[in-house]
Amino acid sequence: xxxxxxxGFAAAAWLVVPPLQAQAVAAAPAHVPRPDMAKLxxxxxxRQIAPxxxxxxxxxxxxxxxxxxxxxxxxxxxxxxxxVVVNTGPSRLYGEQQRKLIERTTQETVVQVLNLNLHPxxxxxxxxxxxxxxxxxxxxxAGMQAEGAAYADNLYRLCxxxxxxxxxxxxxxALAPGVRTLGQHRLELIRLSGHTxxxxxxxxxxxxxxxxxxxxxxxxxxxxxHADFEAWQASLxxxxxxxxxxxxRVVVPSHGPVHEGRRGIAQTRDWIDWLxxxxxxxxxxxxxxxxxxxxxxxxxFAGWAAQPVELYRTLTQWYPGFEQRAxxxx
Amino acid sequence: xxxxxxxxxxxxxxxxxxxxxxxxLRAAEDHTGGxxxxxxxxxxLRRHFLGEASMRFSDQVVVKGPAFADDAMNVPIQVDARAxxxxxxxxxxxxxxxxxxxxxxxxxxxxMRSLPVLAFRLRLEQASPVRALxxxxxxxxxxxxxxxxxxxxxxxxxxxxxxxxSWSQTLNQVQARFFNNVLEGSRRLRLRVMHPMDTGLVAGxxxxxxxxxxxxxxxxxxxxRLGLHEPVSENPVITFxxxxxxxxxxxxxGRDNNGNRINVELLS
Numbered sequence: 001x002x003x004x005x006x007x008g009f010a011a012a013a014w015l016v017v018p019p020l021q022a023q024a025v026a027a028a029p030a031h032v033p034r035p036d037m038a039k040l041x042x043x044x045x046x047r048q049i050a051p052x053x054x055x056x057x058x059x060x061x062x063x064x065x066x067x068x069x070x071x072x073x074x075x076x077x078x079x080x081x082x083x084v085v086v087n088t089g090p091s092r093l094y095g096e097q098q099r100k101l102i103e104r105t106t107q108e109t110v111v112q113v114l115n116l117n118l119h120p121x122x123x124x125x126x127x128x129x130x131x132x133x134x135x136x137x138x139x140x141x142a143g144m145q146a147e148g149a150a151y152a153d154n155l156y157r158l159c160x161x162x163x164x165x166x167x168x169x170x171x172x173x174a175l176a177p178g179v180r181t182l183g184q185h186r187l188e189l190i191r192l193s194g195h196t197x198x199x200x201x202x203x204x205x206x207x208x209x210x211x212x213x214x215x216x217x218x219x220x221x222x223x224x225x226h227a228d229f230e231a232w233q234a235s236l237x238x239x240x241x242x243x244x245x246x247x248x249r250v251v252v253p254s255h256g257p258v259h260e261g262r263r264g265i266a267q268t269r270d271w272i273d274w275l276x277x278x279x280x281x282x283x284x285x286x287x288x289x290x291x292x293x294x295x296x297x298x299x300x301f302a303g304w305a306a307q308p309v310e311l312y313r314t315l316t317q318w319y320p321g322f323e324q325r326a327x328x329x330x
Numbered sequence: 331x332x333x334x335x336x337x338x339x340x341x342x343x344x345x346x347x348x349x350x351x352x353x354x355l356r357a358a359e360d361h362t363g364g365x366x367x368x369x370x371x372x373x374x375l376r377r378h379f380l381g382e383a384s385m386r387f388s389d390q391v392v393v394k395g396p397a398f399a400d401d402a403m404n405v406p407i408q409v410d411a412r413a414x415x416x417x418x419x420x421x422x423x424x425x426x427x428x429x430x431x432x433x434x435x436x437x438x439x440x441x442m443r444s445l446p447v448l449a450f451r452l453r454l455e456q457a458s459p460v461r462a463l464x465x466x467x468x469x470x471x472x473x474x475x476x477x478x479x480x481x482x483x484x485x486x487x488x489x490x491x492x493x494x495x496s497w498s499q500t501l502n503q504v505q506a507r508f509f510n511n512v513l514e515g516s517r518r519l520r521l522r523v524m525h526p527m528d529t530g531l532v533a534g535x536x537x538x539x540x541x542x543x544x545x546x547x548x549x550x551x552x553x554x555r556l557g558l559h560e561p562v563s564e565n566p567v568i569t570f571x572x573x574x575x576x577x578x579x580x581x582x583x584g585r586d587n588n589g590n591r592i593n594v595e596l597l598s
Contacts, residue, residue: 157481286509286518288449288569290394290406309398316400323567327505327522 030257031057035068040162042068042089044097046105049250049258050207052078052184054105056098058121060220060256062306063090069159070094072121072254075211076102077204080183082111086202086211087254088125088134090155092166095125111182114189115171116200116213116254118143118226120151126169136171137191139198143226144170179205192239194232195222201239203248210248212239218256218264221301221310222271225317229272236269256305271301275314283322292319367459367475371429379425379435379463384470390414391464391474402484404451404563409439409462411446411472419467421446430458431561432485432531438557444545445516449569452561453484453529485529489564492526492535500524504582506596508572516571519545519596523568525586529560540566543584543592547577 033043046054055075059067068090075086083106088095102110115123115136123144126134136144148168156163177191177200186205193199195214202211214223215235242248243262253264282292292315301307365372366387376385390413399405411421424446426436436452446464461475491497501524509518523540530537537560544555554570584592 154481286507286512286520286569288406288408288520288567289451290396290408290449293396293406312396312398313400316396316404316406320404320567323520324505324522327507327520327567329507 033057033059033067033070035066035070037065037068037161040068040093040164042070042094042097044070044094044101046076046101049252050204050209052080053204053207053209055252055258056101057258058089058255060218060305062309063155063158065158065160065162068094068162069121069155073252073256073258074098074125075252076106076110077185077187077207078106078108078183079185079187080108082182083108084182084185084187084202085110085113085129085132086252087116087122087213088113088129090121090124090159091163092125092127093162093164095128098125099128113171114175114200114202115140115144116202116211117196117198118147119196119214119223120148120155120168122213122254123171124151124155124166124168126171127165127167130169133173134169134171135173135175137177137198137200138174140196140200141171141174143196143198144168175200190238192235194228194230194235195224196226197228199235203242205247208246208249209252210239210242210250211252212264213254215239215268216251216253216256216264217268217271218251218253218259219267219303220256220305221307221314222268223255223310224314227318229276232272233269236265236272240265274298274301275318279315279319279322283319283326286326289315289319289323365459367461367477369429369459371459375427375429375434375461379427380471385463385473386470388414388464388472388474391462391472393460393462393474393476395460395476395478397479399454399457399478399480399484402454402480402482403487403489405454405460405478405480405484406449406451407460407478408449408569409447409474411462411464411474414464414466414472415446417466418470421464422467423463423465424448425463425465426452426460427463428452428454428458428460428561431455433529433560435559436460436561437559440555442552442554443573444554445513445571445573447513447516447571448556450566451563453563454478454480454482454561455485456480456482485561486531488528488532488535489526491524491564492528492532497524497526501526502586502590502592504592504594504596506582510574513571515574517574517576519570519572521568521570521582522565523582523584523592524565527558527560527562527564527566531560537587539587541585541587543568543582545570545596546581546583548579553577553580 031045035042044056058070058072063069077084110132113129113134118140177189179188188203190201363373392410394408424439427434457479459475464472503524505522512518525540528535528538540558545553580596
């Protein structure tokens with residue numbers, strides 16, 4: 001009920017409030033896609049979360065054929081002077097269906113496509129946007145070039161037919177962080193790090209929406225293949241600072257529900273803190289990786305999506321380092 | 331072990347329901363030699379490693395691995411035959427094999443005066459049963475195992491220290507530490523020996539691996555012996571369970587297949 005009322009109020013407010021004043025709407029329920037495996041239809045829908053701002057929500061889950069490996073939130077802003085697209089999804093097919101949906105939803109031309117980091121579901125739809133400026137941070141582009149083929153192997157194995165004709169197509173243009181006004185939106189690109197070495201964050205000062213990429217997860221176990229946990233915490237501090245000073249209200253994480261406030265930031269911070277303390281404690285206690293894999297997680301994490309497989313991946317990659325430090329006393 | 335139990339239950343229910351004929355039919359079609367893991371490689375493995383020796387599948391031999399090998403070059407495995415330690419004169423050998431690896435023999439452990447429990451990591455080239463073939467002093471073999479799913483490729487890509495060349499700086503260095511009270515009645519010894527453990531299956535890189543390790547006390551008596559083969563992971567981390575009382579000065583002695591020696595004192 002509260003959600004419906006809030007949405008109605010905010011919709012009316014758009015008509016009277018000047019466009020550059022920070023405001024946001026994120027109260028409608030998320031769209032849970034029901035992909036059709038026979039037709040290879042992702043069932044993408046655009047849900048408006050703020051003025052001229054839509055999110056295309058993926059499943060809050062791990063990769064699977066049933067969800068089409070669509071577990072990412074992509075988004076677009078029709079600024080009045082062209083559309084900015086945030087992330088292009090896990091496959092060529094996704095990119096094509098995303099592009100149709102965007103062109104159906106807004107009459108504006110797409111002027112910028114952003115890949116917020118190097119992970120495959122941030123850029124594997126790029127083939128559908130080959131005639132538009134597709135941009136990412138330089139380090140992300142280098143990573144896409146280095147790891148794209150391995151990502152493709154893995155996603156073809158996991159996702160099957162959904163990947164048809166998908167090839168890794170890294171972003172073509174390196175971009176620099178900074179603020180610019182595009183149409184009715186003052187958009188800031190911020191370079192942070194920790195989830196990967198180059199985490200691009202898009203902050204829309206005009207609507208108070210932040211597209212936080214992989215730095216913020218909500219209700220889902222964070223992925224950590226390129227993590228630097230200390231840098232990640234520093235980036236979360238930075239985001240929390242921006243939140244506290246009114247820099248944004250609505251968070252669009254790449255994985256997990258769109259939400260207001262610090263929920264996702266707090267969850268991600270809590271997970272990283274717990275995970276590192278847990279690995280250190282168990283390594284100092286002499287436990288082998290296999291024994292650590294069998295330990296339960298605290299109840300507050302147990303209900304998250306992608307549990308326990310994402311935890312297993314994380315422990316398999318990171319616990320051996322803790323074991324080695326425990327053996328060498330360093 | 332889960333599969334073994336399920337199979338036993340099925341057989342039990344089948345008998346109870348008077349379905350002897352369908353059970354007989356199933357046995358006639360069985361190309362796995364009665365393998366509870368259902369692997370067609372088992373009859374060949376058995377012939378190769380056990381010959382005509384007497385064997386039985388046993389849930390007293392517990393092999394644990396991850397349901398899915400997220401890192402096919404470092405798949406954690408634990409073998410535990412403590413349930414057999416008090417019977418038939420104790421345990422002579424524990425052979426670990428992976429049915430579908432290009433090199434199937436992983437290691438050969440004689441627990442001697444340590445507990446018959448071993449944890450280590452191996453490379454998997456594809457999804458495979460991983461088994462422990464445990465021989466008691468009476469000559470009888472007891473076999474347990476588990477399936478590990480994997481995307482694979484673990485045996486045919488070079489390890490990190492081979493890829494960056496750093497292995498030569500650290501070859502045969504040993505790190506070791508004792509931990510108390512991890513398993514009841516045991517003092518845990520965790521070892522890491524720096525070695526590239528090249529499988530010989532990567533073009534241009536011949537097989538180069540640790541071949542033998544043993545733990546000796548001050549009198550030169552062995553407390554356990556371990557034979558290692560190509561599938562053991564790079565820079566092996568191996569976990570042994572020793573008697574809880576200290577045994578004074580201990581040395582780790584061993585060699586690789588190129589004759590490089592290991593001989594280090596372990597601080598306990």
